[in-house]
Amino acid sequence: MRENWQSRKGFIFAAAGAAIGLGNLWRFPFQAYKNGGGAFLLPYLVAVATCAIPLMIMEYAYGRKIRGGSVKAFSELGKKYEVFGWLQVMVPVIVMMYYCSIIAVSLIFMVFSLGHAFGVMNWLQDPGPIMGMVVGSADSALDLGAGMSIYILVAVIFVWLSNWLIVKKGISGGIEKMSSIFTPILLVMMVVFMINAVRLNGAAIGLESLFKPDFSKIMSPGIWVSAYAQVFFSTTLAVGVMIAYGSYLHEKADIVNSSFITVLLNSSFDLVSGILVFSTLGYLVQNMGVEFTSFGTGAGVAFIAFPIAISTMSSNVVIQGLLGFLFFFCLFVAGISSSISMLESFATAAMDKFEISREKLIGILSLIGFAGSACFASYAGFNYILDIVDSYVGNIIIAGLGLIEVVLISYIYGTEKLREEANRYSDFRVGKWWDYLLKYFTPLLLGAVVVTNIFNIFTGLFKQESIGVISNIIFGWGAVAIMIGASLVLRNKKWAVKEED
Amino acid sequence: MDGSAVLMMVIGCGAVWGGALIAIIIALRVDKKAGN
Numbered sequence: 001m002r003e004n005w006q007s008r009k010g011f012i013f014a015a016a017g018a019a020i021g022l023g024n025l026w027r028f029p030f031q032a033y034k035n036g037g038g039a040f041l042l043p044y045l046v047a048v049a050t051c052a053i054p055l056m057i058m059e060y061a062y063g064r065k066i067r068g069g070s071v072k073a074f075s076e077l078g079k080k081y082e083v084f085g086w087l088q089v090m091v092p093v094i095v096m097m098y099y100c101s102i103i104a105v106s107l108i109f110m111v112f113s114l115g116h117a118f119g120v121m122n123w124l125q126d127p128g129p130i131m132g133m134v135v136g137s138a139d140s141a142l143d144l145g146a147g148m149s150i151y152i153l154v155a156v157i158f159v160w161l162s163n164w165l166i167v168k169k170g171i172s173g174g175i176e177k178m179s180s181i182f183t184p185i186l187l188v189m190m191v192v193f194m195i196n197a198v199r200l201n202g203a204a205i206g207l208e209s210l211f212k213p214d215f216s217k218i219m220s221p222g223i224w225v226s227a228y229a230q231v232f233f234s235t236t237l238a239v240g241v242m243i244a245y246g247s248y249l250h251e252k253a254d255i256v257n258s259s260f261i262t263v264l265l266n267s268s269f270d271l272v273s274g275i276l277v278f279s280t281l282g283y284l285v286q287n288m289g290v291e292f293t294s295f296g297t298g299a300g301v302a303f304i305a306f307p308i309a310i311s312t313m314s315s316n317v318v319i320q321g322l323l324g325f326l327f328f329f330c331l332f333v334a335g336i337s338s339s340i341s342m343l344e345s346f347a348t349a350a351m352d353k354f355e356i357s358r359e360k361l362i363g364i365l366s367l368i369g370f371a372g373s374a375c376f377a378s379y380a381g382f383n384y385i386l387d388i389v390d391s392y393v394g395n396i397i398i399a400g401l402g403l404i405e406v407v408l409i410s411y412i413y414g415t416e417k418l419r420e421e422a423n424r425y426s427d428f429r430v431g432k433w434w435d436y437l438l439k440y441f442t443p444l445l446l447g448a449v450v451v452t453n454i455f456n457i458f459t460g461l462f463k464q465e466s467i468g469v470i471s472n473i474i475f476g477w478g479a480v481a482i483m484i485g486a487s488l489v490l491r492n493k494k495w496a497v498k499e500e501d
Numbered sequence: 502m503d504g505s506a507v508l509m510m511v512i513g514c515g516a517v518w519g520g521a522l523i524a525i526i527i528a529l530r531v532d533k534k535a536g537n
Contacts, residue, residue, distance in 0.1 A: 012528075038509030045516055204502045211513070212506040257528050264521035271514055427531040 012258055013183040016265045020186065021338030022102055022331060023233050028270040029210065029277040031230045035223040038213035043227035048267055050445060052231045054437045055406060056242060056259035057430060061422035062409055063246025064255065069348035070240035071490075077412045084408070086487035088401050089240040089349040092342030093365070094393050094479055097372030098386045099342070100163070103335030104155035104373070105303060108134055110328040117321020124311035124320050131303055136379035141388060141471035143380045152377040156370065162336055164366040167343045168359050182333045187269070189330050194272050196313070197279035206282025210274055221452050228449045233394055235266050238402035241341045244348035256426035280309040287312065343369070355496040385475045392476035396453050397483070403446040410438045 032040040063069075066076050074085035112130060115121045123130045138146035197203060217223055232238060242262075249255070284290055288308075310323045347361055375381050409418070415435035423429040457476075461469055 038506060038513070041509055041513040045513065048517075207510065208502050208506045210506075211510040212503050213509050254528070254531070257524055257531075260524040261521065261528060264517055264524055267517045268521045271517055427527050 012261055012265075016183050016262055020183065020266055020269045020334055021234075021236075022099070022106075022335050023338075024266070024269045025273045025277070025331065025334065027233065028230060029274040031226050032210055032274055033278075035217060035226050037209055038211040039215050039218045040223060040227060041211070041213075042218065043224045044230065044267075044270075047224075047227045047231040048263060050437055051228060051402075051442055052235050052237065052263045052267075053259060054434055054442060055237050055402065056235065056263050057256055057422050057434065058406070058409060058418060058438060059237065059242040060246035060249065060255045060259055061418050062413065063243035064249045064251070064253070065418070065421050067247050068352040069244040069247060069345065071349040072352040073243050074408070077408050081408055083487050083491045084401065084404050085240070085349060086490045087397075087483060088238065088243075088405070089346040090483040090487055091239040091393060091397055091401065092236075092241065092345045093369070094372075094389065094483060095239075096163075096339045096342040096369055098376045098389060099335065099339055100156055100159045100369065100373040101152055101376035101382060101386065103159050103332060103339060104152045104377070105134060106328045106331035106335060107155045107158060108151050109303065109307070110325055110332060113321050113324030113328055115321070116324060117318045119317065122317065124307040124324055127303070127307040135382050138378075138380040138383050140467050141380055141384035141475055142467060143384075144378065146379040148378045149382065152382065153374060156373045156377055159336070159339070160366050160370040160373065163339055163343055163369070164362055166336075166340050167347065168362040182337060186330055186333050186337075187265075189326060190269065190272050190276065193327065193330070194276040194279070197276045197283070197309075200279060200283035200309075200313075202283040202286025203279035204282060205285055206278035206280065207275065209282070210278040221448070224445075225449050225452045225456075228445065229394075229399060229453075230270075232398050232402055234270060235263060236338065236341060238398055238405055239342070240345040240349060244345050245341070247348060252425045254426045255422045255424075256428060256430055280306065283312070284309060353490075353493070353495050384471065388471055388475045389479050392457070392472075392480055393483075396450070396457060397480065399446060399450050399453060403443060403450050406438055406446065407443050410435075410443075415439060 032044070035043075062073055066073050068076075069085070070088040071082060071085035074088075075082035112121065112123060116124050134149055134151045136147055136149050198207070236242065246255075306327060307324060310327060311320050313323060314320055343362065343365060346365060347358065350356065350361055351358065376386055415438050419430060419432075419434060461472060464472070
């Protein structure tokens with residue numbers, strides 16, 4: 001008997017928890033900044049309306065209709081398409097390997113913040129040396145002998161234990177219960193941090209950088225590519241997560257409004273994170289005389305700029321440490337709620353095809369995942385390989401799979417049948433506009449995004465030195481090749497589970 | 502803060518936060534009617 005979500009609230013919190021993650025906190029603000037500030041918002045909102053919401057409705061409706069994860073979803077369209085289902089659920093497997101190493105850093109900083117509060121160490125004012133101690137340094141992605149971070153390795157064990165314990169309990173016992181508690185806490189904490197940040201002296205400088213439009217950039221294809229990539233990455237669409245979650249929906253559950261709530265809550269979190277990050281950076285620019293560009297474009301913002309910002313919020317070290325603990329606890333919860341959804345995506349697909357108990361499958365997956373995360377605990381892994389794998393898997397593969405998914409489901413299964421399924425018990429109904437979006441508009445835009453992405457990756461290779469080219473081939477294309485190879489192997493295995501009537 | 506930045510902030514946040522709020526209110530009203 002297939003499990004169901006026990007309540008609508010639990011389902012929405014779990015789906016929002018899956019969509020809300022570390023990607024919101026550091027990725028959205030700098031995507032907006034790099035792509036013309038306020039001018040980025042327009043393509044972003046277009047991407048939410050034309051891609052995120054229609055695809056979310058499609059994934060929930062199709063997941064519930066076929067009562068299965070991505071593998072079953074694609075194999076229902078035709079045996080030859082099953083490989084795309086496996087490829088979809090391979091993405092979270094790869095992503096959660098490096099994702100857990102980032103969650104591990106927030107866990108380490110949580111503990112260090114407590115150390116700061118109780119006077120064991122004093123680091124929030126100057127996190128550079130601590131960051132260096134935790135992530136180490138390497139010359140390049142190929143410098144595999146540079147060493148391994150024992151801090152990240154130990155924290156990764158704890159992260160994977162958390163994943164294992166939550167997901168092995170199943171949908172209603174584990175994920176639903178955990179998300180119902182932590183997603184609202186996370187939302188409230190982030191809003192409190194945001195309100196605190198906008199009150200800081202200099203916050204207006206940061207907010208102006210985030211929101212001031214630069215319409216000279218709006219016709220650039222790059223800005224649209226970034227907006228669509230951000231929406232996909234952020235909402236965890238096209239990686240099997242939402243199809244799996246939809247498959248556990250009750251037959252009479254609302255789909256349309258739940259999709260709007262999931263996507264808009266995720267985007268709300270994007271904006272809360274953007275305002276929080278930029279207000280704090282504005283404060284640092286005003287008070288420390290540093291440039292916006294000095295904060296980098298990735299995890300550095302969260303792990304270097306915030307401890308400094310937290311330390312300047314109060315002169316009391318106990319309050320500083322507790323604020324730091326709260327902030328990194330937020331990051332940790334955001335990361336865990338996303339990583340458990342990634343684990344669930346593969347688990348749902350594998351249980352659809354093979355006769356294997358959830359506990360055994362989650363145990364095996366957690367061990368494989370931990371081994372992968374341990375590789376990213378190496379200095380070369382964390383500082384270089386992570387970025388390479390993320391750009392290949394996070395950009396090319398996810399957008400490509402989104403394009404394949406929307407074309408196959410729209411044209412083979414049919415948007416009209418799917419619309420009826422989505423509208424059956426929904427709070428409000430979607431009209432024919434949804435069919436046109438899925439059949440014509442979204443594939444066209446996604447096609448442009450995929451082609452531009454591939455073009456950028458190839459032309460980018462020619463601009464790099466030989467060590468960069470070799471690293472990209474080994475770790476970028478290597479990861480893609482492993483995913484395709486594993487998908488083909490799993491596709492060729494026989495179905496051990498008969499379909500339910 | 503620049504006027505265009507304020508306008509963009511109002512449009513962006515208004516659309517997303519307002520949209521989320523309206524969707525949640527609709528869900529709560531439907532659930533209340535259904536007696537859930």
